[in-house]
Amino acid sequence: MDIKKYIASGILELYVAGALSEKENQEVFEAIQKYPEVKKEVEAIENAIMQLTAAAKTDAPYSFQDIKSQLKTKTPKVIPINKPRNNWTQYMGWVASLVLATSLIFTINQKNTLEDKIVKERIQLEGMINDSYDNLAKAEKLIEVFRDKDIISVPLAGQQVSPTSYAKVYWDKKTNSIYLDAKGLPEPPKGKVYQVWSLKLDPLTPTSLGTLDTFTADTNKIFTISNANESEAFGITLEPAGGSKSPTLEQLYTLGAVSS
Known part of the structure; x- marks a missing residue:
């Protein structure tokens, strides 16, 4: 009572x-x-x-x-x-x-x-309606991006630390941005975060594109990331919270090269 x-x-x-x-x-x-x-x-x-x-x-x-x-x-x-x-x-x-x-x-x-x-x-209903509108707008934007013939699609395959992992990058050079579909990655352990890298291959030069801090909370697991680099490949590693200056290769989850 x-x-x-x-x-x-x-x-x-x-x-x-x-x-x-x-x-x-x-x-x-x-x-x-x-x-x-x-x-x-x-x-x-x-x-x-x-x-x-x-x-x-x-x-x-x-x-x-x-x-x-x-x-x-x-x-x-x-x-x-x-x-x-x-x-x-x-x-x-x-x-x-x-x-x-x-x-x-x-x-x-x-x-x-x-x-x-x-x-x-x-207030809760209004928030849900606004979220629905936002999600709908994002979905429509992604459909446009995925259908654009000038978008470069880069599949990222699972590596030794996690062979079943996968991801996909959609690179829009016109807007210097990529759309990362990270649905194929497992939930990161506590205190860890996924970090996305743009790679030049000769010599191997990694450039951080940032960490996926909202990975767990994001339902769709689709992230928009700025990328003004002349990328030849993309990789995703598991790093300590806050990210790293260089990739931890032993924790390389996915990797994929841009088709020439």
Whole structure:
């Protein structure tokens, strides 16, 4: 049970006022026995009512327990003729005010909670819609790139450290960029990151094109990377987080040469 939510629901005030059904009274009674916080809250409500009634009339002949028993009895006891009737009306006014105030507070809290939930769901929905538009725009852009006859396609095959790995580079020389499809790479171990290299073959000269820092979070595993180099090959290595100045050849995952 969420004790804070249960206390804030207003049911304890209704219990004290005797406005619950027999079943609800039993449920609250069991909660009082089981949870000290609930018992403490009920006692606080009862004390508050006692103080209110005492402030209204210090010589009132009825105690709070008398009022409570009257409210909870299925067949109300007859009030003795020698007891001033206006006292009973006064007490009932206090109880009715308490019930009304509790109901209003509960309704306001529920309304605020509902409004907060609606706002959060709206923001979440707007975010999902924006993401969908972004993904659609990216997909359309990639389709254009892959269909462009001037795009150079370079398959990267798995190497000794990971023979089953593979990737593919789509090189657009007009925009000095490559589109890397890295779906064939396994998830990197913790503390490691994939690094992409542009290679000149004679002599072998590697140039870093950056690290795939968002590899794990990226669902499509397609990355756009700037490349103004006269690349003759591309390779991908597994490096420590932050990348390396030169490739760790023992951790070369994929490699592919540009067709002449």
